[in-house]
Amino acid sequence: MDESLATKVIAEIAAVKRIPIESITIDSTFEELAMDSLDAMNLLFSLEEHFGISIPDEAANSIKDIRSAVAGVERILAEKNSAQG
Amino acid sequence: MPTPSGRRVVVTGTGVLCALGSNSAECWDALREGHSGIAPIQSVEMTGLRFRNGAEARGFRPEDHFEASRCDLIDRFAQFAVVAARQAVSEAGLDLSGPARARVAVITGTSMGGQTSLDRGFAAIYKEGKPRPHPFTIPLTMYNAGASQISMDLGITGPAYTISTACASATHAIGQAYWMVRSGVVEAALCGGSEAPFSPGILRAWEAMRVVTPDVCRPFSRDRRGLTLGEGGAMLVLEPAWRAVARGARILGEVVGFGMSSDASHVTQPSVEGPVAAMAAALGDAQIEPTSVDYINAHGTGTPVNDATETRAIRRLFGAHAEKLAISSTKSTHGHALGAAGALEAFATLMALREGVLPPTISFNEADPECDLDVIPNVARNRQAEFGLSNSFAFGGLNAVLAFRRWA
Numbered sequence: 174m175d176e177s178l179a180t181k182v183i184a185e186i187a188a189v190k191r192i193p194i195e196s197i198t199i200d201s202t203f204e205e206l207a208m209d210s211l212d213a214m215n216l217l218f219s220l221e222e223h224f225g226i227s228i229p230d231e232a233a234n235s236i237k238d239i240r241s242a243v244a245g246v247e248r249i250l251a252e253k254n255s256a257q258g
Numbered sequence: 259m260p261t262p263s264g265r266r267v268v269v270t271g272t273g274v275l276c277a278l279g280s281n282s283a284e285c286w287d288a289l290r291e292g293h294s295g296i297a298p299i300q301s302v303e304m305t306g307l308r309f310r311n312g313a314e315a316r317g318f319r320p321e322d323h324f325e326a327s328r329c330d331l332i333d334r335f336a337q338f339a340v341v342a343a344r345q346a347v348s349e350a351g352l353d354l355s356g357p358a359r360a361r362v363a364v365i366t367g368t369s370m371g372g373q374t375s376l377d378r379g380f381a382a383i384y385k386e387g388k389p390r391p392h393p394f395t396i397p398l399t400m401y402n403a404g405a406s407q408i409s410m411d412l413g414i415t416g417p418a419y420t421i422s423t424a425c426a427s428a429t430h431a432i433g434q435a436y437w438m439v440r441s442g443v444v445e446a447a448l449c450g451g452s453e454a455p456f457s458p459g460i461l462r463a464w465e466a467m468r469v470v471t472p473d474v475c476r477p478f479s480r481d482r483r484g485l486t487l488g489e490g491g492a493m494l495v496l497e498p499a500w501r502a503v504a505r506g507a508r509i510l511g512e513v514v515g516f517g518m519s520s521d522a523s524h525v526t527q528p529s530v531e532g533p534v535a536a537m538a539a540a541l542g543d544a545q546i547e548p549t550s551v552d553y554i555n556a557h558g559t560g561t562p563v564n565d566a567t568e569t570r571a572i573r574r575l576f577g578a579h580a581e582k583l584a585i586s587s588t589k590s591t592h593g594h595a596l597g598a599a600g601a602l603e604a605f606a607t608l609m610a611l612r613e614g615v616l617p618p619t620i621s622f623n624e625a626d627p628e629c630d631l632d633v634i635p636n637v638a639r640n641r642q643a644e645f646g647l648s649n650s651f652a653f654g655g656l657n658a659v660l661a662f663r664r665w666a
Contacts, residue, residue: 190327191326211331211394211397214393214394215330215393217393218390218392218393221389221390222388
């Protein structure tokens with residue numbers, strides 16, 4: 174897992190939920206963070222903005238925790254880079 | 259005692275915030291003293307617009323009323339609705355615990371809803387080249403956000419919905435709520451309107467209509483040049499008179515009639531017949547004669563056409579009694595708050611009857627032969643009025659009039 178990517182995702186979640194970054198770990202689930210469906214929507218939007226990507230609905234539905242969020246962004250970024258390369 | 263058409267309905271709580279103040283007491287003081295809430299607009303960059311002034315609720319800070327995370331989910335217009343509703347329920351001392359909350363209605367009015375949020379979202383797409391607007395754009399923008407947020411905030415589970423009839427929205431909302439309480443559909447209602455139209459796209463749309471004055475709004479004055487946009491929210495608590503008396507509530511006044519009509523003629527040009535029909539319908543609903551009316555809070559937008567047409571409508575309906583009427587447009591103080599206007603003005607009418615002070619039409623410079631009524635120029639009038647009307651005539655030719663009676 175890309176550590177710097179994970180740090181950025183955690184920072185986005187902290188901003189969305191207005192909670193301290195320290196309260197979030199790579200193993201936090203959205204449930205533990207009290208992220209409801211609107212928070213998740215907001216997070217996906219800010220990840221799309223931050224990384225300049227588009228997260229399809231199927232990928233969005235599988236993002237339930239920090240690890241899956243990082244993995245999802247990682248995969249989409251990789252696809253984007255290989256398409257450009 | 260019930261009226262032939264149902265129960266008597268009284269107002270037991272008011273919540274108001276607008277350019278004049280952040281609660282009912284501040285707003286009534288400013289109305290009575292004839293203070294102006296109109297000033298150069300600060301919330302929007304105004305370069306290139308043909309007008310500068312607006313009536314902004316400058317004292318309003320969302321973070322004083324909502325948690326930061328909730329601010330993102332409620333457009334300013336709905337924030338106004340919720341804060342006004344909280345004030346009204348608090349003033350009324352209305353019990354919303356237990357099963358009673360299912361018998362309370364929430365009927366809100368707004369003309370433009372959360373279009374400020376939509377404007378921001380569209381700017382992101384069209385101007386900044388982003389692929390999509392913020393995902394909260396839909397819940398922020400929806401016109402029913404005010405009613406929905408009030409019901410969630412206060413735990414009210416009865417009927418809740420929104421009426422959007424441009425500048426008559428709040429008057430239609432209060433009238434609807436009045437009929438629901440009168441007929442026994444609900445045991446109480448929170449009703450009124452809210453509006454927050456200060457965003458770059460919306461202001462330019464109003465500018466393009468050429469109805470906004472470059473100066474300040476001067477209703478019924480010969481040198482009037484148009485309206486001044488305003489923002490804010492006002493909510494009333496309505497309940498049956500017997501219940502209000504039984505629970506020892508402070509009664510602020512009585513709603514006695516509601517009338518509606520549509521011009522069926524022109525989308526922006528008002529007619530004389532439509533307003534006459536709406537005022538007559540309100541008097542008929544109240545079962546009072548035109549000669550009983552002492553005060554009219556006019557629609558009085560300050561556009562050349564509205565004020566002259568409204569004058570003709572009042573003269574046609576009231577005949578010789580028009581000479582005895584005292585009339586004012588409080589839009590001269592709080593601006594034209596569109597879908598909130600009818601609620602701000604219902605509040606002004608209610609307080610005028612209660613306090614025995616009729617609020618003035620300020621910024622009045624010169625009498626206009628086309629508006630030859632007693633428009634209470636610039637200074638409030640001490641006069642104990644018994645019955646008052648509040649007129650709202652919307653673009654699209656939709657007219658709504660409320661009749662109030664002093665509670666003594």
